[in-house]
Amino acid sequence: MAIRKIAQIGHPILRERAREITAEEIEGAEMQQLVDDLVETMHDANGAGLAAPQIYASVRMVAIHVDKNPRYPHKPPIPLTILVNPVVTPLDGEMFDNYEGCLSVPNLRGLVPRYAHVKVTGWDRHGAEWSREAHGFTAGTFQHELDHLDGAVFLDRVKDPRSLTTWDQYDKFYKESFVERAHVLVAKYGG
Ligand code: NI
Secondary structure, X not given: OOOOOOOOOOOHHHHOOOEOOOHHHHOOHHHXXXXXXXXXXXXXXXXXXXXXXXXXXXXXXXXXXXXXXXXXXXXXXXXXXXXXXXXXXXXXXXXXXXXEEEOOEEEEEEEEEXXXXXXXXXEOOOOOEEEEEEEHHHHHHHHHHHXXXXXXXXXXXXXXXXXXXXXXXXXXXXXXXXXXXXXXXXXHHOO
């Protein structure tokens, strides 16, 4: 296992559409190494999720893990999940505003509208079919990570650029009200 460098906004790899992973290659040493490195890099950076293009591998793979995350203390837990060739489908049109940040966008957060109810399908790290429904913040986390596979970052989806804030200023001016709203969202949507 190895901690890899995280690509920063401006690097073209973050703007490419990542390619599908084939059934033949998923069990191979290279892809299994990529899974391990993605997880280790995500954990090292305290990320709630990390997409393969963020560690310079332009393939459709994401890791997600939320467990008392210091970057996002309001998020309900998500067990460690590896998704290969994932697809997200909104279950209805309901949206909510999520204050997002990204390991590839240093020191910036902004309000992003996300679908509140989605279905996520894909493969696990061994190529077995995987699917679940996700709601609220958990749905938002899946949408954020899957965007990376299509060359999108949260900044592209910020509705009002005036919501952009450094992490320091977020703590000062927005955290209290957002965390209050987050409790309401978690009560409404669960994980
Ligand atoms: Ni991100």
